[in-house]
Amino acid sequence: MTNADGPASGVGATTPGGGASGRGATTPGGGASGEAPSDVFARRPKRADARRNYEKLLTAAREAFAEAGVSASLEDIARRAGVGIGTLYRHFPTRQDLFESVYIDEVEALCRTADDLAGQPPWDALAGWLRRFVTYTATKRAIAEALNHDSPVFATCRKAIDAAGQPLLSRAQKSGDARPDASFDDVLRLVGGVTMYPFADPAQLERVLTMALDGIRERPEG
Amino acid sequence: MTNADGPASGVGATTPGGGASGRGATTPGGGASGEAPSDVFARRPKRADARRNYEKLLTAAREAFAEAGVSASLEDIARRAGVGIGTLYRHFPTRQDLFESVYIDEVEALCRTADDLAGQPPWDALAGWLRRFVTYTATKRAIAEALNHDSPVFATCRKAIDAAGQPLLSRAQKSGDARPDASFDDVLRLVGGVTMYPFADPAQLERVLTMALDGIRERPEG
DNA sequence: CACCATACGGAGGGATGCCTCCGTTTGCAA
DNA sequence: TTGCAAACGGAGGCATCCCTCCGTATGGTG
Known part of the structure; x- marks a missing residue:
């Protein structure tokens, strides 16, 4: 495989300190539990319902971006996915x-x-x-x-x-x-x-x- | 000065009084003007100040679209051009x-x-x-x-x-x-x-x- | 089964953009 | 110079979006 290494699993989890949108919370940096990251990119949630919604959001987002371009409304994406806007923001704090x-x-x-x-x-x-x-x-x-x-x-x-x-x-x-x-x-x-x-x-x-x-x-x- | 022309020709002259953005239609019956329009597209305004603002808006829009993409703010474009938002809408009723x-x-x-x-x-x-x-x-x-x-x-x-x-x-x-x-x-x-x-x-x-x-x-x- | 950490939904405040409307200014022809 | 049609600017109403916050629901574990 091409992935040479995998330091912390969450490459793009949350913006580091300097970044705007001072959320955080989700996927805390301290979650150093002993999971074996199958690849550099993995950062799926663990609970069943959360994981399900995560996938639904990803699919809806792919569609929405393809149709409406980058300025697709986040609320519309949540609607397509059949989840609340809050759920979208929990999984993806920023656009x-x-x-x-x-x-x-x-x-x-x-x-x-x-x-x-x-x-x-x-x-x-x-x-x-x-x-x-x-x-x-x-x-x-x-x-x-x-x-x-x-x-x-x-x-x-x-x-x-x-x-x-x-x-x-x-x-x-x-x-x-x-x-x-x-x-x-x-x-x-x-x-x-x-x-x-x-x-x-x-x-x-x-x-x-x-x-x-x-x-x-x-x-x-x- | 001495703008010796002003054939009211153009593919999409400004929308008539009513309002809906019904384009086209223009195609003046006679083409009575003495000049041969060099191309089909011309539709510049005739009064000096209007024409000036028209050009400024076009330039500002070109820049803004290049920088911010299609979703550039119209108000920002008017600002760049140094004209009021109303002026922008008079020249370009729709995005x-x-x-x-x-x-x-x-x-x-x-x-x-x-x-x-x-x-x-x-x-x-x-x-x-x-x-x-x-x-x-x-x-x-x-x-x-x-x-x-x-x-x-x-x-x-x-x-x-x-x-x-x-x-x-x-x-x-x-x-x-x-x-x-x-x-x-x-x-x-x-x-x-x-x-x-x-x-x-x-x-x-x-x-x-x-x-x-x-x-x-x-x-x-x- | 019972508990609680985790996840969910959506109301609502704040911000921004769109577009209209109208009083003021200005080019230009007489 | 004068008069007026054309053009101007921008306030403000309406719509939409972004993002937060918090009460409620639920999966998973002991």
Whole structure:
């Protein structure tokens, strides 16, 4: 797995001292109980009903952000999830927390697919992962501009994506399939941009994606 | 001074007395003015102070949208422009009007560059125009998601862009420079996506743009 | 079963934004 | 210079959202 280590489980639990929104309370820093964090990101609640509501909120938030963008009303999200507004705030003290949690879910799924593709030939592995990356950006697009890019969560996720995808690119470059003068970040920008606007026609997505991949591919001869 | 003109033309002149934001319709029957309107979009006010404020508002709006996104406060925009909120509403009865006006400005500039490039070799002309297109999308990005895609203004702009760029692509395809299996819309999506996120490093923008253009280019061998 | 820590729901105060309305100012033509 | 239509500014009513607070409900354990 890509996660090298896992210091405290709650990467983005609550904003540290300096931050605004002086809540706190939830997920107290002192909860050093002996749980084995399965990954860096885990921070699900433990009681059954709480966990259920947590999931419902996450789903509702994903939908709401996709539909209404980053300015979706939190009260509407609570309504969609069928819980009270208070419950939303307990789980996600700030709007940022909600963004981050939705985002983290996506990143985890994306990183997992890199492992699944490890056995493929270099170019196929890279192309396959980039295809998966496109669906990731489609979800991310809605909340990207509001994600706090200085947040430690964001940095951690970015590192996880790099760790998952960078090897695939390097391998394809070593084998001569991918052009050598492209950085990993270049590639992500090119491919990620493809979903800037939603596609009505899946066939078109396929065509555009093919063009993007051709742009990444090494040209046959000079 | 000496503004020698004032043809009351325009796609969406100010809403008539009643109130509802019924757009369009204008299309003055006669076009009795002696001047040939250089484009379909013009709808500037005629009195000097009004025109001045109109421009100030447009500039302020462009800035505000770029910074704060589509949900920028209208009152803040009026403040930036140094005019009262009432003035803003007189010129732009709805938020959509403001979006559209900013957008139209950009489209006009983009279309003009197509003419400038007409004399270039096929591929150079296409590539040059697509480079300009990138800067257009950078501005558009902020307001794109809020633009009413059903608006007649949007449709008109889209047509104008097609009319400006499509010939460049066709020419490059006929000359064998651009791949034949790419529609104009495909190309715009690929290139436009490049600016999904702002670039800190101009050199990187150049690299990614090169990759995108390579994806559009016909591959050397068969 | 009984207890209590944990979680829940939603009313309500405060803040902000949207948009209208109207008294005042100003450009410009006679 | 004068008169008036056009444009201006901003107060204020209404709507919405954010977030807190606290009484109530419930899961899980002894």
